[in-house]
Amino acid sequence: MAAASSAFPAWAQSGTAGTVPQMPTLGGDDIKLTVGHAGVNVGGRTGHAVTINGTMPAPLIRLREGQRARISVTNTLDEDTSIHWHGLLLPFQMDGVPGISFPGIRPNETFVFEFPVIQSGTYWYHSHSNMQEAMGMFGPIVIDPAGTDPVGYDREHVLVLSDWSFLHPHEILQKLKKSPGYFNQQKTTLAGLISGEDGVSASERRMWGAMRMDPRDILDVNGTTYTYLVNGHGPDENWTGLFQAGERVRLRIINASAMSIFNVRIPGLAMTVVQADGENVRPVEVDEFQISVAETYDVIVRPTGDRAYTVVAEAMDRSGMARATLAPRIGMAAEIPPLRKVPTLTMRDMGMGGMDHSGMDHAAMGHDMGSAAAPMDHSAGAMRDPANAPDGMAVGVGVDMISPNPVNRMGDRPLGLQDVDHRVLLYTDLVSLRPNKDPRPPARTLEVHLTGNMERFMWGFDGRKFSELVEPIRFERDERVRVKLVNDTMMVHPIHLHGHFFELVNGAPQGHQPLKHTVSVMPGGTASFDLTADAPGDWAFHCHLLMHMHSGMFNVVTVRPLDGEVA
Numbered sequence: 157m158a159a160a161s162s163a164f165p166a167w168a169q170s171g172t173a174g175t176v177p178q179m180p181t182l183g184g185d186d187i188k189l190t191v192g193h194a195g196v197n198v199g200g201r202t203g204h205a206v207t208i209n210g211t212m213p214a215p216l217i218r219l220r221e222g223q224r225a226r227i228s229v230t231n232t233l234d235e236d237t238s239i240h241w242h243g244l245l246l247p248f249q250m251d252g253v254p255g256i257s258f259p260g261i262r263p264n265e266t267f268v269f270e271f272p273v274i275q276s277g278t279y280w281y282h283s284h285s286n287m288q289e290a291m292g293m294f295g296p297i298v299i300d301p302a303g304t305d306p307v308g309y310d311r312e313h314v315l316v317l318s319d320w321s322f323l324h325p326h327e328i329l330q331k332l333k334k335s336p337g338y339f340n341q342q343k344t345t346l347a348g349l350i351s352g353e354d355g356v357s358a359s360e361r362r363m364w365g366a367m368r369m370d371p372r373d374i375l376d377v378n379g380t381t382y383t384y385l386v387n388g389h390g391p392d393e394n395w396t397g398l399f400q401a402g403e404r405v406r407l408r409i410i411n412a413s414a415m416s417i418f419n420v421r422i423p424g425l426a427m428t429v430v431q432a433d434g435e436n437v438r439p440v441e442v443d444e445f446q447i448s449v450a451e452t453y454d455v456i457v458r459p460t461g462d463r464a465y466t467v468v469a470e471a472m473d474r475s476g477m478a479r480a481t482l483a484p485r486i487g488m489a490a491e492i493p494p495l496r497k498v499p500t501l502t503m504r505d506m507g508m509g510g511m512d513h514s515g516m517d518h519a520a521m522g523h524d525m526g527s528a529a530a531p532m533d534h535s536a537g538a539m540r541d542p543a544n545a546p547d548g549m550a551v552g553v554g555v556d557m558i559s560p561n562p563v564n565r566m567g568d569r570p571l572g573l574q575d576v577d578h579r580v581l582l583y584t585d586l587v588s589l590r591p592n593k594d595p596r597p598p599a600r601t602l603e604v605h606l607t608g609n610m611e612r613f614m615w616g617f618d619g620r621k622f623s624e625l626v627e628p629i630r631f632e633r634d635e636r637v638r639v640k641l642v643n644d645t646m647m648v649h650p651i652h653l654h655g656h657f658f659e660l661v662n663g664a665p666q667g668h669q670p671l672k673h674t675v676s677v678m679p680g681g682t683a684s685f686d687l688t689a690d691a692p693g694d695w696a697f698h699c700h701l702l703m704h705m706h707s708g709m710f711n712v713v714t715v716r717p718l719d720g721e722v723a
């Protein structure tokens with residue numbers, strides 16, 4: 157059933173007329189990668205990228221479960237580099253995080269990664285040094301299962317989503333540090349206020365104003381500077397994946413963006429989600445799903461007819477889209493839907509539990525927040541009231557908000573999709589296809605707060621930004637623990653743990669909590685996962701919004717004892 161792309165006749169290959177027809181693919185037991193500078197063409201303009209083997213995205217690495225991988229990485233840059241194999245289970249020395257699991261790869265050096273391949277599914281790889289990932293250093297990984305694939309399909313396409321800016325990422329970060337709203341040009345307007353058109357009431361607006369926040373501040377960096385790409389191609393280039401009518405087509409969708417969360421849909425086609433983060437799930441049919449940074453979703457679609465379909469990956473704040481086409485022939489195109497109305501944050505996104513629009517005007521936290529007469533800094537003050545802080549949180553300059561009433565948002569529609577009139581994937585829809593390995597209930601719960609100061613663009617865990625002074629998070633080897641993430645900020649954070657899969661606590665049937673490597677935690681909400689700490693070593697644990705990670709939302713998870721170490 158599973159078809160290797162090389163088996164396709166020439167006419168059935170994917171690509172855009174006039175550009176590279178197919179993603180370069182590397183496989184076998186001796187893979188060689190070279191990191192270097194390269195020019196890339198985006199929207200007709202040439203930019204400077206950091207690439208692997210000269211392409212953006214980097215070549216597709218195709219492995220088979222049960223093989224041994226040997227991947228040599230040579231650095232031709234004049235700065236250190238590294239490659240992290242995102243979602244792969246491997247010895248921690250091979251995880252590719254400089255300063256944590258290995259020293260990094262110095263200029264003109266080659267590092268050989270060697271590890272057994274003990275899983276299958278859709279993954280990706282990227283630099284973990286500096287901000288090279290944002291400059292083009294990312295690529296897809298597909299691991300074919302050793303046995304029969306439970307997912308039947310006739311053809312597959314890999315879709316790597318990314319965000320490209322001609323601004324250097326350091327320049328973007330500097331602009332954000334100076335003015336976090338720099339790229340947010342969708343601020344609510346006075347005209348909208350008077351007409352009530354944008355759905356934000358006057359009292360709500362006063363409160364947002366008092367917090368120096370804007371309810372339209374949804375992505376820090378967006379379409380004002382980013383061109384959103386599919387397999388390195390901008391919307392106008394129309395990357396096209398081919399199909400024959402009636403085929404079951406597997407789309408392996410990877411969000412390799414630095415800072416962009418997408419809502420994905422294919423007007424006219426239902427999508428059956430069969431895999432999340434490389435792990436098979438019970439098939440669930442939807443019309444749209446959100447893919448946070450670093451997540452992967454595999455979907456099956458069954459296009460029919462002699463017609464084209466548009467794949468729309470709309471940035472969560474509706475400031476732009478990545479676009480591709482599924483068609484029986486190259487050169488076809490379908491209608492491109494316009495960008496939808498900009499979504500607006502709600503009270504729920506401010507950590508005020510169920511107090512949405514209607515309930516917010518009165519007595520939120522005992523303050524009369526809505527009345528025009530109330531001094532608004534009361535509410536802003538309450539939002540960072542240290543009395544709300546849990547034990548162990550540092551309430552310093554790095555914290556400008558503590559959710560007063562965070563609620564579990566695992567069953568909420570993702571941000572921006574609350575009001576769409578079709579089926580949207582929820583985290584609570586995900587059910588592990590096979591029973592999970594560890595049936596033990598967690599022996600303890602660890603609460604980790606995602607914290608930040610929006611105005612200073614500071615981010616951290618439990619009020620602290622990462623530095624050598626921060627204590628690592630310690631787990632006993634093989635201990636079973638529940639980790640509760642509490643988002644005390646008004647931004648979504650895709651939280652990623654290296655070296656492990658965790659089970660989302662999402663109400664799935666016993667033993668079938670879905671396995672993920674990244675969980676997107678909604679603003680003002682909580683998300684919990686159960687973890688079996690079965691991979692000894694030091695592992696990175698961080699927000700996968702690249703600039704949040706760089707601004708401090710990062711820590712080390714230490715699983716001890718190591719082999720040979722006395723317990």
Ligand SMILES: [Cu+2]
Pocket residue numbers: 615648649650699700701704705709
């Ligand atoms: Cu973040």
